[in-house]
Amino acid sequence: MKPDLAVEPLDSWIQTDGKPLIIAGPCSAETEEQLVETARQLAALGQVHAIRAGVWKPRTRPGSFEGMGEPALAWIQRAKAETGLPFAVEVATPQHIELALKYGVDILWVGARTTVNPFNVQEIADALKGVDVPVLVKNPVNPDLALWVGAFERIAGAGITKLGAIHRGFSTGEASKYRNIPMWQMAIELRTMFPQLPIIGDPSHMAGKRAYLNELAQMAMDLNYDGLIVESHIDPDKAWSDAAQQLTPAAFGEMLEHLHIRQLESSDREFQSAMEQIRVKIDSVDRQLVEHLAARMSLVEKLAEYKRDNNVSMFQPDRWKEILESRKQLGAKLNLYPELVEEIYKIIHMESIRKQTEVINSAPVA
Numbered sequence: 055m056k057p058d059l060a061v062e063p064l065d066s067w068i069q070t071d072g073k074p075l076i077i078a079g080p081c082s083a084e085t086e087e088q089l090v091e092t093a094r095q096l097a098a099l100g101q102v103h104a105i106r107a108g109v110w111k112p113r114t115r116p117g118s119f120e121g122m123g124e125p126a127l128a129w130i131q132r133a134k135a136e137t138g139l140p141f142a143v144e145v146a147t148p149q150h151i152e153l154a155l156k157y158g159v160d161i162l163w164v165g166a167r168t169t170v171n172p173f174n175v176q177e178i179a180d181a182l183k184g185v186d187v188p189v190l191v192k193n194p195v196n197p198d199l200a201l202w203v204g205a206f207e208r209i210a211g212a213g214i215t216k217l218g219a220i221h222r223g224f225s226t227g228e229a230s231k232y233r234n235i236p237m238w239q240m241a242i243e244l245r246t247m248f249p250q251l252p253i254i255g256d257p258s259h260m261a262g263k264r265a266y267l268n269e270l271a272q273m274a275m276d277l278n279y280d281g282l283i284v285e286s287h288i289d290p291d292k293a294w295s296d297a298a299q300q301l302t303p304a305a306f307g308e309m310l311e312h313l314h315i316r317q318l319e320s321s322d323r324e325f326q327s328a329m330e331q332i333r334v335k336i337d338s339v340d341r342q343l344v345e346h347l348a349a350r351m352s353l354v355e356k357l358a359e360y361k362r363d364n365n366v367s368m369f370q371p372d373r374w375k376e377i378l379e380s381r382k383q384l385g386a387k388l389n390l391y392p393e394l395v396e397e398i399y400k401i402i403h404m405e406s407i408r409k410q411t412e413v414i415n416s417a418p419v420a
């Protein structure tokens with residue numbers, strides 16, 4: 055099945071003036087005062103396009119703060135009225151969706167603990183049929199791209215076209231300085247499958263700690279993400295959930311000031327023509343690379359025929375060792391990482407063994 059999604063561009067549902075989409079707000083709505091004041095300070099930065107808050111909190115263990123539920127939706131209405139900004143909330147059940155929409159929530163997101171479960175995602179998709187609302191889907195807790203893709207397919211199947219991905223990192227059991235390991239290549243793979251799907255970085259849930267927010271937000275920007283969702287709280291240390299990773303609105307404003315946002319393309323004529331010239335050269339070098347690979351394979355094929363006709367074994371370990379070492383040394387002299395040359399030669403060697411096996415098991419040409 056060739057995956058495809060009908061996705062509307064981000065600027066069809068939120069105005070960002072060509073800048074990355076910035077969503078910020080507390081992990082959880084705790085009190086009316088905390089929510090409205092955080093929203094007010096964030097709006098005052100002039101750089102935030104939407105406010106977030108958790109109203110129902112999916113907790114790993116029972117007994118932790120599980121969110122204020124419906125009463126918090128009324129505070130959201132006030133925060134919206136005071137700031138004029140749209141509001142995003144996590145939904146995990148059809149009831150959450152019904153309530154969020156009833157109170158005028160503008161953007162829904164599916165949390166990492168929900169994306170892992172196709173039953174839950176399908177229930178959410180069914181509840182979204184006939185509704186026109188933007189839905190952002192966080193990556194599943196575990197690094198399984200198919201689960202993430204499946205969630206988009208189910209929600210798109212319900213007719214939702216205002217879609218976006220939130221990359222919040224993965225829990226892998228491996229030791230890491232981050233709470234959730236980013237595994238950037240997962241998001242890049244998603245982008246390759248669905249180039250039109252906006253991707254928003256969530257440095258807060260990747261980091262787990264304030265100290266790592268900057269570097270993760272910068273990395274997301276360097277990878278040309280379409281935006282960021284960051285947790286911000288007027289008094290982070292006293293937050294009822296995710297205290298260690300939240301920033302005051304002022305600290306968040308400072309972080310935004312220091313973010314370096316690169317342009318995807320430059321319209322500068324000279325720059326474009328320089329790029330074009332280099333690309334033409336790269337295309338030509340790549341062509342030679344592939345032609346050389348093909349030439350090498352045809353030599354291997356000849357070698358295999360000699361081995362077969364003289365009954366010599368296919369794999370000669372000393373020769374392979376010598377190839378690997380001499381190519382790595384050559385690479386090092388030319389400023390290439392030895393690991394790069396080693397990995398490439400391992401792949402070439404595997405293919406060469408496959409080809410030789412094929413030749414040796416074929417009958418000699420009469």
Ligand code: PEP
Pocket residue numbers: 081108112144164165166167192222259
């Ligand atoms: C959150 O956004 O507060 C949250 C619960 O995140 P995640 O689903 O990424 O754990």
Ligand code: MN
Pocket residue numbers: 081082285295296
């Ligand atoms: Mn959180």
